[in-house]
Amino acid sequence: MTDDTMVLDGNAAAGAxxxxxxxxxxMAIVRCGNCNASGPLAELRFFGSPQAMVLRCRHCDEVNIRLLETGRTINLDLSGAARIEIGRAT
Ligand SMILES: [Zn+2]
Structure with a gap:
């Protein structure tokens, strides 16, 4: 690291x-981490409630996304998705 290299924390990524x-x-495209099927998040199978949900692949039933909302935090687990593709607004 040179003196002219500035190290920032995660706050520098806030804008992007x-x-x-x-x-x-x-509309985000989710690729299943188990069977590699891809499709809009809207097509995943929803279980639970808006505060505690599991979204499963409609092809293989693997859990792709978990969300748990407590009073103070939202915990998002995307480990079941191999990739999430977000289209940019035009
Ligand atoms: Zn799958």
């Missing part, structure tokens, strides 16, 4: 990541 997460989530 903020714009990335401002989208219609139902």
């Amino acid at each position: 990541l903020g714009s990335l997460f401002a989208f219609d989530v139902t």
Whole structure:
């Protein structure tokens, strides 16, 4: 590392990541981590409630996304999805 290299923390990513997460989530393309099927998030199978949900692949039934909302936090587990593709607004 040279003296002219500035190391920042995650706050420096707020602008880019903020714009990335401002989208219609139902249109995001989710690739299943188990069977590699891809499709809009809206086509996943929903179980649970808006505060505690599991979204499963409609092809193989593997859990792709978990979300748990507590009073103070939202816990999002995307480990069942191999990839999530977000289209940019035009
Ligand atoms: Zn699958």
